[in-house]
Amino acid sequence: MTTFGNDFATTNAVFNRTGWLSSKSGRQSQSLVKVPGREWQIVSAHVSIVDLEK
Numbered sequence: 001m002t003t004f005g006n007d008f009a010t011t012n013a014v015f016n017r018t019g020w021l022s023s024k025s026g027r028q029s030q031s032l033v034k035v036p037g038r039e040w041q042i043v044s045a046h047v048s049i050v051d052l053e054k
Helices: none
Strands: 002-004 008-017 024-035 039-051
Antiparallel strands (some): 002 008
8 A cells, every 4th residue: 555645545466367268367456535433434446357278
């Protein structure tokens, strides 16, 4: 996680999935805001998956 000040952060991850019909790789990103009384909340997210066998 990368924070920008005390109330905003971003995360990025690369992952591999096994056990599907074909091997998959993907990326995930999230933007988080620290909401008073509720702690960190995801305000934006994106996931993409790529078929590695093509």
